[in-house]
Amino acid sequence: MDLIKIAVLSLSSAAVLFILTKLMGDREMSELSMFDYITSITIGSIAAEMATSLEDDFRRPLLAMVIYGAVCFVISLLTCKSITLRRFFEGHSLIMYQNGKLYNKNMLKAKIDVDEFLAMCRVNGYFDLSEIHTAILESNGKLSILPMAKNKPVTAEDLNLNPEQSFPMSNVIIDGKILKNNLQWAGKNEIWLEKQLSAQGIKDIKEVMLATCDSSDSQLNIYVKLPVVSKNDMFQ
CATH class of the missing domain: 3.30.240.20 (bsu07140 like domains)
Structure with a gap:
């Protein structure tokens, strides 16, 4: 029973950590300030205690996690509106x-x-x-x-050139599935996509691991799933 309880509490703490992290923002994962770093360590420690505690009352660490997450969320909102608080909590360059x-x-x-x-x-x-x-x-x-x-690297402006503006590549197929919203954003439809796949010899869309579309020149780049494993390792 103890092992089952630990497993359940571990999954529960992981779920709560995920929710709190999403509420606190993506910056919590990529670019941590000193305050974010301290808060993350504290919440992680409480989550570990919650997962491994065999006491009947698991609400204490859960409440502590929620409070820390709420405080961090409120401070994030305040630092967005106050330069003084932003400098205090996040530091400066x-x-x-x-x-x-x-x-x-x-x-x-x-x-x-x-x-x-x-x-x-x-x-x-x-x-x-x-x-x-x-x-x-x-x-x-x-x-x-x-x-x-x-x-500094030479730019087109330094050479008095005026190249056309490029746009981000849209992922229109991932793992054999069409991303309809991305396809629409690129200004294309499924009929156009099917014609492009057929022109490049793709008979089954499930063969496509990734397909990207350049909306500026309507070029479709296709990367198919390879049936073999490469044995060449250029880094060894």
Whole structure:
């Protein structure tokens, strides 16, 4: 009975965690601020206690989870409306490097040493500080870099070119199923899709693992399910 109870409570805590995470927003999963990080750890710890507790009353950890989630939700709303509260709970950006100067006090404030800073620069693709004009540590812990003008990638505007605006590719088929809303957004219909599949030799839509459509030039890119497993590993 104890094992069954643990299994039920584990599933229940996972469901509550999922609901609370959705209410608190997608930022909770991708770009955690210090407050989000603390709240996530606390809620996770309570959920683990709820899942493994064999006491009859599981409502205490459940109530604590809901309260933490509600507090985080309310604070998220307040920080959207108040810059002062936003700075207090989420922090603010710090200049780590600018125009050939390292700001050691800001590094100390962020608890980042020179080696860590250089590693973050390398992750962003900069191995030489002379290529960087400004490096800013954002409140989510990521480093934003403004390169020197001479090291910026060349753009079409720099070359006095005027290319046509491209649009996001629409996924119109995934795992053999037509995504009708995406197909409609791309300005196409199922009749057009069937003709395109037939023109590319696709007889059964279930053979298609992914199909994307470019609304600007009506090009359909098809990726079929391969019946064999590739034995070549270029990374080993």
